Amino acid sequence: MNNVKICNRIGTLHFIRFPTSEMNNFLELSKKKGMATSVSTVCATGGGAFKFEEMFKNELNLKLCKCDELDSLIRGLLFTVASNNNECYFWSQCTEDEQCSTQEYTFQYNKYPFIVVNIGSGVSVLAVYGPNNYKRISGTSIGGGTFLGLCSLLTGCNTFDEAIELAANGDNVKVDKLVRDIYGGSYSRFGLPGELVASSFGHMNSKEKRAQVSREDLARATLVTITNNIASIARMCALNERIDRVCFVGNFLRVNPISMKLLSHAMDYWSNGSQKAIFLNHEGYFGAIGCLLSFDERFKE
Numbered sequence: 001m002n003n004v005k006i007c008n009r010i011g012t013l014h015f016i017r018f019p020t021s022e023m024n025n026f027l028e029l030s031k032k033k034g035m036a037t038s039v040s041t042v043c044a045t046g047g048g049a050f051k052f053e054e055m056f057k058n059e060l061n062l063k064l065c066k067c068d069e070l071d072s073l074i075r076g077l078l079f080t081v082a083s084n085n086n087e088c089y090f091w092s093q094c095t096e097d098e099q100c101s102t103q104e105y106t107f108q109y110n111k112y113p114f115i116v117v118n119i120g121s122g123v124s125v126l127a128v129y130g131p132n133n134y135k136r137i138s139g140t141s142i143g144g145g146t147f148l149g150l151c152s153l154l155t156g157c158n159t160f161d162e163a164i165e166l167a168a169n170g171d172n173v174k175v176d177k178l179v180r181d182i183y184g185g186s187y188s189r190f191g192l193p194g195e196l197v198a199s200s201f202g203h204m205n206s207k208e209k210r211a212q213v214s215r216e217d218l219a220r221a222t223l224v225t226i227t228n229n230i231a232s233i234a235r236m237c238a239l240n241e242r243i244d245r246v247c248f249v250g251n252f253l254r255v256n257p258i259s260m261k262l263l264s265h266a267m268d269y270w271s272n273g274s275q276k277a278i279f280l281n282h283e284g285y286f287g288a289i290g291c292l293l294s295f296d297e298r299f300k301e
C-alpha cells in the first residue's frame with residue numbers, strides 16, 4: 001500500500017502471509033536470518049499472539065507486543081479506508097452473472113454506524129458506532145475454516161486456492177435442492193423464486209444423484225452453503241441494528257469472487273436494495289495494520 005503515513009513518515013506497506021501451521025518454519029527462518037539482532041519486539045494480534053508468545057520468547061528471544069484482534073481489525077480498517085482512496089468496492093448487477101462487475105465505492109468512513117463481518121476461520125459480526133466505539137453483535141462457527149474443512153473432506157483438495165478453483169468449475173444445482181425441485185416453480189406467495197436454494201445438499205440423500213455429482217459440484221455447493229448462511233446472519237444483524245452498510249472482510253474472501261457476488265446479491269435482493277455489501281482490497285490484513293498502529297502509539301509514549 002503506497003503513500004501511507006505512519007509516525008510522521010510516508011512510505012509503502014508490504015504484506016506477506018503464511019498460515020500459522022507454518023510457524024515452525026517461520027521461526028527457523030527468523031533464527032537463520034538473525035531476526036532478533038535487528039528487532040526486539042514483534043507486533044502480533046489474533047489467537048496466535050497468545051498461543052505463540054512463549055515460543056517467540058524461548059526460541060528467538062523476541063517479545064510479542066500483543067493487541068486485541070477485534071480492536072486491531074476496526075482500527076486497521078478505518079485507517080486503511082482513510083489512507084487509501086481505492087480501498088473499497090462493490091459488485092453491481094449481481095442477478096446477471098455475466099454483467100456482474102466491481103465498481104469503486106467511496107466509503108464515508110467518518111459516517112457511522114456500519115457493520116463489519118469478519119470471515120476468518122470463524123465469523124464475527126461487529127457494529128461500529130464510532131472510531132473507538134464498536135460492539136461484537138454476533139458470530140458463527142460456520143466460516144472460512146468450515147468451508148476448507150468440509151471441502152477437503154468431500155473433494156480431497158489440499159489447499160484453499162484449489163478448493164476455490166474446483167468451486168469455480170462446479171454447479172451447486174446438482175447438489176442442492178431448489179425451491180423449484182419442491183414446488184415445480186416459485187413459491188410466489190412468500191416471494192421465493194424457483195432458483196432459490198431450498199435445502200443445501202438436499203439432493204444428496206439420493207444414491208442416483210450422488211452418482212452424478214463431481215468434486216467440482218461438491219466444492220461449489222459447500223461454498224454456496226457457507227456463504228448463504230453468512231449472508232443470512234449478516235442481513236439479520238443489519239436489520240436488527242438498523243444499519244444499511246455492511247463491510248465484508250477476512251481471508252475467506254481472498255480470490256473468492258463467487259462468495260462476494262453471492263453476498264452482494266443476497267444483501268441486495270432480500271433488503272429490496274436498502275442494504276449494501278462493501279468489500280475491501282486488503283481484506284485479510286486489517287488486524288495486522290491496526291496492530292502496527294497500536295505499536296506506533298505505545299512506542300511514542
Ligand SMILES: Nc1ncnc2c1ncn2[C@@H]1O[C@H](COP(=O)(O)OP(=O)(O)O)[C@@H](O)[C@H]1O
Nearest residue numbers: 119120121122144145148160250251252254284
Ligand atoms: N492460503 C490460504 N490458506 C488457508 N486458508 C486460506 C488461504 N487463503 C484464504 N483462506 C481462507 O481464509 C480463512 C482464514 O481467514 P483469516 O482472515 O486468515 O482468519 P484467521 O484470523 O482465523 O486466521 C481460511 O479458513 C480459509 O477459508
Ligand SMILES: CC(C)(COP(=O)(O)O)[C@@H](O)C(=O)NCCC(=O)O
Nearest residue numbers: 119120121122123124138139140141
Ligand atoms: C473466535 C474468533 C473471534 C477467532 O477469530 P478468527 O481467527 O476465526 O478470525 C472467531 O472464530 C469467531 O468469532 N467465531 C465464532 C464464534 C461464535 O460466535 O459462535
